[in-house]
Amino acid sequence: MVMHESTNYSPTTEDAAADALNAGLDLNCGDYLASYTEAAVQMGKVKEGRVDSAVSNLFTLRMRLGMFDGSPSNQGFGNLGAADVCTPAHQELAVEAARLGIVMLKNDGNTLPLAKSNNLAVIGPNANATHTMLGNYEGVPCQYITPYQGLVQFGSGDHNKVWLSQGCISTACQHDDLIQSAVETASKADAVILVMGLSQVHESEALDRTSLLLPGNQQTLINQVAEAAAGRPVVLVIMSGGPVDIAFAKNDKRIQSILWVGYPGQSGGQAMAEIIFGDHNPSGKLPMSWYPESYTKISMTNMAMRPDASSNYPGRTYRFYTGETIYSFGYGLSFTSFKHSFAVAPASLTAPSVHEQLCDPHQPSSQTATLNCSKAKQEMCALSNFEVHVDVENAGAVRGRHTVLLFFTPPSAGRNGTPVKELAAFESVIVEAGQQQRVVLSLNPCRHLGTVKEDGTRVVEAGNHLLSVGDASHSLTVLSSLEDAAIASAGD
Numbered sequence: 001m002v003m004h005e006s007t008n009y010s011p012t013t014e015d016a017a018a019d020a021l022n023a024g025l026d027l028n029c030g031d032y033l034a035s036y037t038e039a040a041v042q043m044g045k046v047k048e049g050r051v052d053s054a055v056s057n058l059f060t061l062r063m064r065l066g067m068f069d070g071s072p073s074n075q076g077f078g079n080l081g082a083a084d085v086c087t088p089a090h091q092e093l094a095v096e097a098a099r100l101g102i103v104m105l106k107n108d109g110n111t112l113p114l115a116k117s118n119n120l121a122v123i124g125p126n127a128n129a130t131h132t133m134l135g136n137y138e139g140v141p142c143q144y145i146t147p148y149q150g151l152v153q154f155g156s157g158d159h160n161k162v163w164l165s166q167g168c169i170s171t172a173c174q175h176d177d178l179i180q181s182a183v184e185t186a187s188k189a190d191a192v193i194l195v196m197g198l199s200q201v202h203e204s205e206a207l208d209r210t211s212l213l214l215p216g217n218q219q220t221l222i223n224q225v226a227e228a229a230a231g232r233p234v235v236l237v238i239m240s241g242g243p244v245d246i247a248f249a250k251n252d253k254r255i256q257s258i259l260w261v262g263y264p265g266q267s268g269g270q271a272m273a274e275i276i277f278g279d280h281n282p283s284g285k286l287p288m289s290w291y292p293e294s295y296t297k298i299s300m301t302n303m304a305m306r307p308d309a310s311s312n313y314p315g316r317t318y319r320f321y322t323g324e325t326i327y328s329f330g331y332g333l334s335f336t337s338f339k340h341s342f343a344v345a346p347a348s349l350t351a352p353s354v355h356e357q358l359c360d361p362h363q364p365s366s367q368t369a370t371l372n373c374s375k376a377k378q379e380m381c382a383l384s385n386f387e388v389h390v391d392v393e394n395a396g397a398v399r400g401r402h403t404v405l406l407f408f409t410p411p412s413a414g415r416n417g418t419p420v421k422e423l424a425a426f427e428s429v430i431v432e433a434g435q436q437q438r439v440v441l442s443l444n445p446c447r448h449l450g451t452v453k454e455d456g457t458r459v460v461e462a463g464n465h466l467l468s469v470g471d472a473s474h475s476l477t478v479l480s481s482l483e484d485a486a487i488a489s490a491g492d
Contacts, residue, residue, distance in 0.1 A: 001016070001030070001032055003016040003019060003020065004016040013032075013035075013036045013039075014036050014039050014040040014043055014045055015040070015045060016032070016036070017032060017033055017035075017036040017037045017039075017040045017045075017046070018037075018040040018045035018046035020033070021033070021037065021040075021046050021050050021051065021054060022046055022050065025054075026053075026054040026057045026058055027054070027058055037051060085142065086142035086143075090142075091142055091143075091266075091267065094142075094265050094266055094267050095267040095270055095271055097265060098261070098264040098265050098267055098268045098270070098271035098272075099271040099274065099275070099280050100283060100284060100401075101261070101262050101264060101284050102259055102260070102261050102262070102264065102271060102272065102275055102282055102284050103259070103260045103282065103284035103285060103286055103331070103332040104257070104258070104259055104275070104282040104284070104332060104333040104334070105250070105258040105259065105260055105286075105327055105331070105332070105333065106249075106250060106255075106256070106257055106258040106333070107256070107257045107333055107335075108253070108256045108257070109256055110335075111233045111235070111256035111257045112235065112257045112275070112276060112278070112335070113275070113276060113277050113278025113279075113335065114155075114191055114233060114235075114276055114277055114278075115277075116155050116160070116277050117159075117160055118160060118189075118190040118191045118233075119160050119161045119162070119163075119188075119189050119190045119191075120151060120155075120160070120161070120162045120163070120189055120190070120191055120192070120193060121163050121165065121182075121185045121186045121188070121189035121191075121192045121193070121225075121229075122147065122148045122151055122162060122163065122164050122165075122193045122195065123164075123165050123166070123167050123182045123185060123186060123192060123193070123194050123195070123221075123225055124166065124167055124168070124194050124195040124196045124218075124221070124237075125166055125167065125168040125169070125170055125171045125173060125195075125196065125199075125218070126147065126171065126195040126196060126197050126199070126237075126239045127146075127147055127148050127164060127165075127166060127193075127195040128146045128147065128148045128149075128164060128166070129146055129147065129195070129199075129239065130144045130146055132171070132199040132200065132239065132263065133146070133239070133263055133264055133265060133266065133268045133269075134263060134265060134266065135200070135241060135262075135263030135265075136200065136204050136205060136241075141265075141266035142266060143266060143267075144266055144269075145266065145267045145268070145269040145270045146268075146269045147193070147195045147237065147239075147268065147269040147272055147273075148162070148164050148195075148269065149269050150267075150268070150269025150270045150271070150272055150273035150274075151193060151269070151272075151273045151276070153270070153273070154270055154273040154274055154277070154279070155273045155276060155277040160190075163185045163188075163189065164185075165178070165181055165182040165185040165186075166178055166182070167179055167181075167182035167221045167225070168216065168217065168218065168221060170199070170201065171196075171197065171198055171199040171201060171202065171215055171216075171218070172201060172202075172215050172216050173214075173215055173216030173217045173218045173221065174216045174217070175217070176217045176220060176221075179217065179220065179221050179224055182221060182224075182225055183224050183225055183228045184228075186225045186228045186229045187228045187229070189229065189232070190232060190233075191229075191232055191233040191234070191235070192225060192226075192229045192232065192233070192234045192235065193235045193237060193276065194221075194222055194225060194234065194235065194236045194237065195237045195239060196214060196218050196221075196222060196236065196237065196238060196239070197214070197237075197238040197239035197240040197244065198215070198239065198240040198241070198242070198244070199239075202215060203240070203241050203242055208300065209242065210296065211293065211296060212243060212244060212245040212290075212291060212292070212293045212295065212296055213244070213245050213293050214244060214246070219248060222236065222249065222255070223248075223252075226252060226254040226255055227254065229254070230254055233256055233257070234254055234255045234256060234257075235255075235256070235257040235258075235259065235276060236249050236255050236257070236258045236259070237258075237259045237260075237261055237272060238258065238259070238260045238261070239261050239262070239263065239264070239268075240260070240262070240263075241262065241263055242288070243288060243289065243290035243291060243326070243327075244290065245290070245291070245292050245293045245326055246258065246290075246326065247292060247326050250326060250327075259272065259275065259276075259282070260284075260286070278335065281334055281335045281336065281398055281399065281400040281401065282332070282333065282334060282335070283332070283334060283400060283401035283402060283403060283428075284332050285330050285331065285332040285403050285405065286327055286328070286329055286330060286331045286332060287329070288317075288318075288329055289317070289318050289321065289325045289327070289328050289329045290325060290326040290327040290328075291321075291323070291325060291326065292323075292324060292325075292326060294323075295314075295323070298313065298314070303316075304316070305317060305319070305320050306320050306417045306454065307320055307321070307322045317329075318330070318420075318421070319419040319420060319421065319422055320419055320420060321420075322414075322420070330405045330423070332403075334396075334400050334402065335396070335398050335400065336394055336395070336396025336397065336398045336399075336400040336433065337394075337395045337396045338392055338393065338394060338395065338396075338400070338402045338431070338470070339392075339393040339395050339470075339472075340390055340391070340392055340393075340404070340469045340470040340471070340472040341390070341391045341393075341472050342388065342389070342390060342391075342467070342469075342472055342473075342474040343389040343390065343391045343438060344387065344388065344389035345387075345388045345389070345467065345474045345476065346386050346476060347475070347476065347477065348476065348477040348478070348479060349384065349386055349445060349476065349477075349478060349479070350384070350478075350479045350480075351384070351445050351446075351460045351462065351478055351479065351480055381444060381445070381446035381447070382444070384444060384445050384446065385442060385443065385444050386442075386443055386444075386445075387440055387441065387442055387443070388406065388425075388440075388441045388443060388467065388474075389438055389439070389440050389441075390404055390406070390438070390439045390441065390469050390472075391436055391437075391438050391439075392404060392429055392431055392436065392437050392438075392439055393431070393435075393436045394431035394432060394433055394434060394435055394436070395434075396433060397433050397434075398433055399430065399431070399432050399433055400430070400431060400433075401428060401429070401430045401431075402428070402429055402430075402431060403426055403427070403428045403429075404426060404427050404428075404429065404439045404441075404469055405423060405426050405469065406423070406424045406425045406426065406441055406467060406468070406469050407421045407422065407423055407424060407467070407468050407469075408421065408422055408424045408448070408449055408465050408466065408467050408468075408476075409421045409422075409465065409466040409468065410422075410449070410451055410461050410463075410465055411461045411462070411463030411464055411465065412461060412463075417453060417454040418451055418461075419451055421468075422451065424441075424443060424448040424449065424467070425441040425442075425443060425448060427439045427441060445460050445478060446460060449465055449478065460478060461478065462478050462479060462480035463477070463478060464476070464477055464478075465477070465478055
């Protein structure tokens with residue numbers, strides 16, 4: 001329906017059904033294919049054999065799911081009920097997912113973790129959020145632990161107080177009549193936790209945001225509370241699915257710490273409290289870059305990934321974007337510090353060599369080895385695996401989980417449509433304070449060092465690739481033929 005009625009990609013309903021099937025789609029969410037595929041076949045827009053293939057794929061999957069093995073009650077998962085969902089193990093998994101997903105964006109002066117003896121003011125439209133924590137396409141939660149409840153249950157001492165003040169009725173924050181009450185609450189607390197951000201009122205399926213700023217009077221609420229609490233810890237918690245331009249808070253010395261919790265699920269309040277009070281060391285990394293409000297001036301219908309200097313178009317995603325960011329993809333702080341070093345990594349390797357005309361007849365340069373375009377080449381790619389060993393040292397005083405993000409920068413980075421950098425591999429590791437762990441990453445040049453040209457051709461460039469983890473880097477020379485490898489060996 002979207003392809004025909006919304007975007008006009010397909011001129012007719014039958015064209016939409018045929019285009020989807022011919023592109024490889026086997027099943028749509030709804031009855032569109034059921035309604036228009038037969039006519040598309042009769043009109044010659046899609047072959048009956050393609051429909052047969054789609055049906056075969058669907059019924060094969062249903063067979064694998066056991067849907068033709070008799071009564072579901074006689075199968076292994078046929079008698080599951082609510083009691084099987086809300087087990088202690090499953091609820092702990094919900095907490096753990098929230099813990100690992102929270103990203104610490106700022107922690108000036110090691111303000112976090114807070115002492116549990118503090119009297120707290122918990123302020124903001126998401127301070128006592130329930131359904132908002134679940135995000136989109138949510139299930140039925142076993143329980144809720146809101147941010148406020150989490151701070152009370154998992155952070156408060158026997159004698160300290162935790163006050164709640166919304167400051168705004170909802171995340172839309174269209175009125176400011178509750179701000180003064182929040183300011184008064186903040187003024188009597190030892191520390192302030194501001195739980196702000198978005199909700200499904202602002203972002204969900206079929207609901208696009210038109211601004212990256214916090215909605216309504218939220219920024220006013222934050223600034224006035226921060227002023228009232230000046231000299232005391234102020235922690236800003238952002239609950240959202242997408243990025244938010246919070247440059248004002250990032251640069252405000254009155255706001256010492258910032259957490260992004262996403263939509264953390266039913267027990268998000270517990271996970272948040274455990275990090276704020278130091279029972280859990282944050283390890284999350286941003287899954288997307290956070291852009292400034294000026295990014296919204298770019299047309300949302302321009303889906304080009306690559307930047308275009310002639311039109312001042314900065315590109316999209318960390319791979320191509322050339323503008324400024326509030327926070328970058330992969331960013332995230334910890335209560336400890338980690339150092340990286342490359343322990344084992346090849347200085348050079350040879351990309352599988354196959355005559356280019358067999359793979360890409362339009363390729364003009366012999367300096368690019370075109371890969372993954374034939375069965376023979378795929379087999380050669382499989383024989384080109386190599387390992388990179390990275391030592392991760394915990395240079396701080398507390399145990400921590402750390403995600404090693406290995407990026408590579410190709411020889412022509414940022415030129416001719418080539419990415420500025422690209423994530424090649426990642427691995428999570430737990431390192432005790434003062435200890436070191438070695439992370440072994442298995443790579444393949446075809447899969448992990450390849451880039452896609454503007455014409456869709458996947459290539460591995462010959463030349464110097466830069467591997468990087470944090471502030472550590474390693475130069476890797478990719479040779480495009482066995483002859484080049486022999487020359488390199490002779491020169492060593």
